[in-house]
Amino acid sequence: MSEKINILLNKQTLTKNDLSYLLSLKNEERDFFLRGVGNKYVETLGKKVFFRGLVEFSNYCTKDCYYCGIRKSNSNAERYEIDDKAIVEAAIFAHENKYGSLVLQAGERSDTAFTERITKLLKEIKSVTKGELGITISLGEQSEETYQEWFDAGAHRYLLRIESSKRDLYYQIHPEDKKHDFETRINCLKTLQKIGYQTGTGVMIGLPFQSYDDLAEDLLFFKSMNVDMVGMGPFIEHTETPLYEHKDALWPIQRRFDVSLNMIAALRLLMPDINIAAATALQAIDPMGREKALRYGANVIMPNITPTANRKDYTLYENKPCTDEGAEDCSNCLGIRVEMAGREIGYNEWGDSKHFFKRQNKKK
Numbered sequence: 001m002s003e004k005i006n007i008l009l010n011k012q013t014l015t016k017n018d019l020s021y022l023l024s025l026k027n028e029e030r031d032f033f034l035r036g037v038g039n040k041y042v043e044t045l046g047k048k049v050f051f052r053g054l055v056e057f058s059n060y061c062t063k064d065c066y067y068c069g070i071r072k073s074n075s076n077a078e079r080y081e082i083d084d085k086a087i088v089e090a091a092i093f094a095h096e097n098k099y100g101s102l103v104l105q106a107g108e109r110s111d112t113a114f115t116e117r118i119t120k121l122l123k124e125i126k127s128v129t130k131g132e133l134g135i136t137i138s139l140g141e142q143s144e145e146t147y148q149e150w151f152d153a154g155a156h157r158y159l160l161r162i163e164s165s166k167r168d169l170y171y172q173i174h175p176e177d178k179k180h181d182f183e184t185r186i187n188c189l190k191t192l193q194k195i196g197y198q199t200g201t202g203v204m205i206g207l208p209f210q211s212y213d214d215l216a217e218d219l220l221f222f223k224s225m226n227v228d229m230v231g232m233g234p235f236i237e238h239t240e241t242p243l244y245e246h247k248d249a250l251w252p253i254q255r256r257f258d259v260s261l262n263m264i265a266a267l268r269l270l271m272p273d274i275n276i277a278a279a280t281a282l283q284a285i286d287p288m289g290r291e292k293a294l295r296y297g298a299n300v301i302m303p304n305i306t307p308t309a310n311r312k313d314y315t316l317y318e319n320k321p322c323t324d325e326g327a328e329d330c331s332n333c334l335g336i337r338v339e340m341a342g343r344e345i346g347y348n349e350w351g352d353s354k355h356f357f358k359r360q361n362k363k364k
């Protein structure tokens with residue numbers, strides 16, 4: 001059996017069937033596969049992993065995704081907004097602690113007051129960190145003008161998960177309306193790439209109605225879109241959301257976790273030079289979840305540096321880890337955790353996706 005895995009570990013072009021098979025592995029065979037990828041990727045990409053300080057600055061959201069705890073219709077969500085001063089302070093914290101990069105994330109809004117505020121904020125963060133701090137943003141679907149304005153203001157990476165690349169499944173987890181349009185989302189990803197952002201996407205793993213084949217297709221979608229970064233993690237049902245009614249049909253939580261690691265490892269084989277994040281949702285299931293992801297293919301970790309008072313309210317899913325710790329605690333414990341995973345931290349480095357530069361060079 002491990003003969004077959006050995007062949008796949010060294011195969012040039014993995015097919016949907018190959019990927020589906022790898023995603024479904026269990027027990028000893030799965031261990032063999034994960035270790036195989038872990039060893040191979042350290043040889044090619046090295047041991048370095050990069051930090052992105054994550055600030056979840058607001059949970060006001062205009063959208064209504066069926067899986068998400070901060071969806072507009074969840075009237076039980078305690079809404080918060082962190083002011084610009086506190087966001088800039090968090091950016092300075094990231095800079096001083098040699099994180100290299102910052103991720104700004106919030107619920108989705110596209111009104112002018114919001115977009116202008118972000119532009120101003122990006123400029124200010126660039127200025128107070130002397131242009132040294134890399135900035136990734138994750139602020140959903142926006143117009144081309146807005147994406148361009150934010151790029152010009154200093155953001156250079158953008159995360160926009162496709163959530164599922166299978167159109168039918170996309171509409172099983174989102175309302176089927178203009179605000180949640182599958183094609184718009186794909187077009188947004190293309191626009192981001194056209195503008196020159198390093199572009200990241202991702203999916204949730206273990207959604208209701210999702211199969212190994214669907215997940216294999218997701219991996220091939222990342223490849224065909226030629227993305228630079230991927231963040232993906234297990235789906236964790238939230239009691240206050242419509243998808244909760246399917247809780248009994250889900251894979252057991254441990255299986256969702258295991259398949260998430262299989263996805264990361266399989267993606268590392270498929271796209272050896274992209275950045276792959278160890279999603280926080282992994283840690284909600286297993287206290288060492290993100291470190292395991294680092295062993296088997298992930299090379300980016302996003303310590304949460306949201307000011308503590310508001311952290312508990314950014315509950316996309318329940319059981320979110322580290323919601324009651326200060327940012328300092330997190331950075332200290334993370335250094336040790338990364339070392340335990342046999343990796344090194346790229347302090348003060350932007351840790352840009354190598355894939356992005358290869359893509360740019362090809363274009364020239």
Ligand code: 5AD
Nearest residue numbers: 067068161234235236238281316317
């Ligand atoms: N479980 C896991 N991940 C979730 N996200 C939102 N809700 C959930 C959930 N219930 C993820 C989505 C989104 C990202 C910010 O968080 O993939 O893009």
Ligand code: FES
Nearest residue numbers: 061063065068071
């Ligand atoms: Fe906010 Fe999906 S619920 S973007």
